[in-house]
Amino acid sequence: MSKSDPADGNTQERIFEAASAVFEEKGYTGARMQEIADRAGINKALLHYYFRTKEQLFKAVFQVMLKKMFQKITSIFAEEIPFKEKIKRFLDDHIEFLIKNPKLPIFLLNELSQNPSVSEGLKEIVNYDELRELIYSKHAKELKGYGIKKSDMPQLMVTVVSFSIFPFAARDMIRLMMPEIEDNKKFNAYMRERKDFASDFIFSALKHRKK
Amino acid sequence: MSKSDPADGNTQERIFEAASAVFEEKGYTGARMQEIADRAGINKALLHYYFRTKEQLFKAVFQVMLKKMFQKITSIFAEEIPFKEKIKRFLDDHIEFLIKNPKLPIFLLNELSQNPSVSEGLKEIVNYDELRELIYSKHAKELKGYGIKKSDMPQLMVTVVSFSIFPFAARDMIRLMMPEIEDNKKFNAYMRERKDFASDFIFSALKHRKK
DNA sequence: GTCTATAGAAGGATAGAC
DNA sequence: GTCTATCCTTCTATAGAC
Numbered sequence: 001m002s003k004s005d006p007a008d009g010n011t012q013e014r015i016f017e018a019a020s021a022v023f024e025e026k027g028y029t030g031a032r033m034q035e036i037a038d039r040a041g042i043n044k045a046l047l048h049y050y051f052r053t054k055e056q057l058f059k060a061v062f063q064v065m066l067k068k069m070f071q072k073i074t075s076i077f078a079e080e081i082p083f084k085e086k087i088k089r090f091l092d093d094h095i096e097f098l099i100k101n102p103k104l105p106i107f108l109l110n111e112l113s114q115n116p117s118v119s120e121g122l123k124e125i126v127n128y129d130e131l132r133e134l135i136y137s138k139h140a141k142e143l144k145g146y147g148i149k150k151s152d153m154p155q156l157m158v159t160v161v162s163f164s165i166f167p168f169a170a171r172d173m174i175r176l177m178m179p180e181i182e183d184n185k186k187f188n189a190y191m192r193e194r195k196d197f198a199s200d201f202i203f204s205a206l207k208h209r210k211k
Numbered sequence: 212m213s214k215s216d217p218a219d220g221n222t223q224e225r226i227f228e229a230a231s232a233v234f235e236e237k238g239y240t241g242a243r244m245q246e247i248a249d250r251a252g253i254n255k256a257l258l259h260y261y262f263r264t265k266e267q268l269f270k271a272v273f274q275v276m277l278k279k280m281f282q283k284i285t286s287i288f289a290e291e292i293p294f295k296e297k298i299k300r301f302l303d304d305h306i307e308f309l310i311k312n313p314k315l316p317i318f319l320l321n322e323l324s325q326n327p328s329v330s331e332g333l334k335e336i337v338n339y340d341e342l343r344e345l346i347y348s349k350h351a352k353e354l355k356g357y358g359i360k361k362s363d364m365p366q367l368m369v370t371v372v373s374f375s376i377f378p379f380a381a382r383d384m385i386r387l388m389m390p391e392i393e394d395n396k397k398f399n400a401y402m403r404e405r406k407d408f409a410s411d412f413i414f415s416a417l418k419h420r421k422k
Numbered sequence: 423g424t425c426t427a428t429a430g431a432a433g434g435a436t437a438g439a440c
Numbered sequence: 441g442t443c444t445a446t447c448c449t450t451c452t453a454t455a456g457a458c
Contacts, residue, residue, distance in 0.1 A: 205416035
């Protein structure tokens with residue numbers, strides 16, 4: 001029993017967790033250091049002791065969130081499995097991940113658009129050039145069969161990730177409009193249904209679209 | 212010449228325009244009354260004279276933005292043209308609209324998720340139940356041919372709008388990752404290319420997907 | 423490392439003159 | 441209607457005791 005209680009963790013971790021929750025919920029400008037301190041069960045002064053400023057605390061949190069979001073996306077595409085398997089695995093894994101982190105997409109997208117200083121981290125996390133080449137060269141034959149040229153990759157990649165990310169980013173718009181999937185339980189079922197819907201949709205389109 | 216100069220408009224209009232720009236750029240919590248006053252060429256006191264509080268000014272602005280965004284979406288689907296034409300017209304009109312208002316999607320989605328008090332307006336602007344029934348009954352035959360049941364409508368509708376909205380909502384993520392479409396000129400060309408890409412993608416998928 | 427107390431600045435809102 | 445001056449609250453950040 002030499003370790004501290006893992007249920008609450010050490011102070012720095014508790015601050016980090018609290019900050020993650022508050023920033024994700026309120027955004028950078030909406031977040032309050034007082035609320036973070038309260039949730040971490042400490043006082044404001046201690047926040048500044050561990051992370052000198054709000055900005056620094058935010059950057060630390062944001063980097064970790066970016067990693068959480070993108071490592072999942074990119075790691076799958078580096079595996080040695082058929083293209084169709086990759087898409088299916090991506091949709092499955094990513095949608096399950098987002099069901100556990102539903103507010104992450106809108107938070108990341110919004111802060112990226114508002115907080116330019118936070119952008120730097122992304123290129124270190126995702127090497128897009130490498131990723132695109134990896135996908136395109138590993139599945140050159142299949143993609144050519146679909147009539148996908150290298151210059152079409154951005155259209156295809158944005159389309160695929162939009163299937164999982166967009167409904168979460170637009171969660172509240174959807175909630176307000178569609179009574180069928182108002183509550184979270186129904187929405188999660190809708191998203192699980194969407195795994196197959198998206199996979200069928202994508203591959204039917206690829207096989208038969210105009211070229 | 213009894214009217215005031217339309218170039219700058221009256222004070223209330225100038226405030227409204229300035230507020231729209233600042234809120235759209237910074238979000239509710241990030242926006243500053245001082246900045247709005249500066250852009251409108253007046254002082255803070257006058258803001259409060261016309262719109263009592265920041266909250267009220269924001270609500271007024273937000274309602275108008277919601278309308279701008281959704282009237283375009285919904286009006287097309289009420290027209291008396293074939294289903295395929297509707298999708299094409301929607302993609303064309305909406306993407307052109309978003310090229311002129313690129314920051315609107317992330318702003319609306321973020322505020323809807325953060326500012327619950329602002330949600331009320333949406334149901335008055337978009338009557339989803341009516342819209343879904345309209346689409347489904349007007350094109351029952353065609354949709355049945357595609358194997359789209361009434362319960363599939365949410366999947367289909369979210370998919371269609373994601374083609375236009377998502378790339379704008381994720382604009383900065385895309386900018387940071389994809390050097391091919393880093394600058395706005397290239398991105399706009401990419402989005403115009405996307406009109407046909409999306410249309411082909413959607414109808415190939417509908418015609419051939421598993422049912 | 424952790425706390426209390428408070429400095430110092432910024433922001434929303436109002437009073438009152440013109 | 442419009443302005444200047446100012447109030448009051450909130451927020452980030454720090455000083456200093458323990």
